[in-house]
Amino acid sequence: MKMYETKFSFADETFLVRVDDKKVFQLMKAFTPEFESKKKPDLTIDFHFHRKNVDFNFVLLDLQKKALSSAIQQKNKNIVELKSIKGSKKKFVSGFINLKKNYAKIDINVKRVYFWGFFNFNFAKIVAIYLTNKKKGNIIHSSGILKGKKAVLFSAKDDGGKSTIMLLCPEAQYLGEDQNVLFFRKGKLFVQAYPFIGTLSNIAKDNAKAFELETLFFLKKAKKFSTAKLNRTQAIGKLLENDIQGTFRFSNIKTKERIELYEKISEKVSVFSLRFLIEAKLWKKIDSFLKKERI
Numbered sequence: 001m002k003m004y005e006t007k008f009s010f011a012d013e014t015f016l017v018r019v020d021d022k023k024v025f026q027l028m029k030a031f032t033p034e035f036e037s038k039k040k041p042d043l044t045i046d047f048h049f050h051r052k053n054v055d056f057n058f059v060l061l062d063l064q065k066k067a068l069s070s071a072i073q074q075k076n077k078n079i080v081e082l083k084s085i086k087g088s089k090k091k092f093v094s095g096f097i098n099l100k101k102n103y104a105k106i107d108i109n110v111k112r113v114y115f116w117g118f119f120n121f122n123f124a125k126i127v128a129i130y131l132t133n134k135k136k137g138n139i140i141h142s143s144g145i146l147k148g149k150k151a152v153l154f155s156a157k158d159d160g161g162k163s164t165i166m167l168l169c170p171e172a173q174y175l176g177e178d179q180n181v182l183f184f185r186k187g188k189l190f191v192q193a194y195p196f197i198g199t200l201s202n203i204a205k206d207n208a209k210a211f212e213l214e215t216l217f218f219l220k221k222a223k224k225f226s227t228a229k230l231n232r233t234q235a236i237g238k239l240l241e242n243d244i245q246g247t248f249r250f251s252n253i254k255t256k257e258r259i260e261l262y263e264k265i266s267e268k269v270s271v272f273s274l275r276f277l278i279e280a281k282l283w284k285k286i287d288s289f290l291k292k293e294r295i
Contacts, residue, residue, distance in 0.1 A: 007038070082094070
């Protein structure tokens with residue numbers, strides 16, 4: 001079967017992605033023109049799609065998470081098995097990532113209409129496992145903005161206010177709206193938008209650029225605006241809860257490496273809780289707080 005392939009880079013890593021479905025390939029290329037690379041790949045990923053008449057409603061998010069979210073660390077620590085959740089009668093996903101050989105293979109068994117969604121999520125899962133294994137970074141459930149030359153991230157669960165806060169600051173350059181890659185580069189912490197989140201109409205021209213992270217907020221809706229600096233233990237707990245592993249509830253593989261990574265992150269940037277009520281003056285309050293912290 002013919003394989004379509006492209007190479008693109010983010011988090012300073014180059015991924016060679018090969019798929020056997022032309023439409024998935026065309027979508028992938030449309031989302032990643034700014035990310036394309038000619039470098040030697042650090043990780044090769046093969047996706048094989050099988051058209052199965054599976055009764056699966058992709059719109060139901062809870063079912064989506066359960067169907068897509070299982071990842072099991074095998075006795076051989078270099079192998080991570082990827083598959084549908086334990087106990088599922090339908091094998092939507094099967095495959096593995098070999099962290100020693102830098103190779104992953106995924107088989108997806110769903111109706112063709114769901115191919116892109118399954119590709120998108122499982123690619124993110126593989127990248128998260130790969131970056132975590134290198135203790136270099138992870139994908140964080142968050143929105144981001146660029147203020148000046150530094151990035152600010154807002155992390156929360158679904159409907160936690162991530163997109164709203166971005167929209168209340170229209171003069172800022174937007175980073176990822178739902179997922180961002182957080183990674184180290186030469187000892188500094190950087191943010192880059194995850195390439196496959198959003199629509200083709202709102203992809204920024206400079207979407208592939210990475211920016212140094214200044215501040216990370218964990219959001220919670222409340223009746224009154226307040227902030228509190230998190231200590232290292234609190235920051236690590238929130239990061240574990242809001243990275244892609246915690247958000248999508250797949251097995252907490254590489255937990256030790258994630259904790260070590262988040263210890264480094266909590267030392268590099270200021271991490272705060274932010275309680276807020278959605279109001280017109282919300283961004284002014286956040287901006288004022290950030291200016292005081294910079295002093």
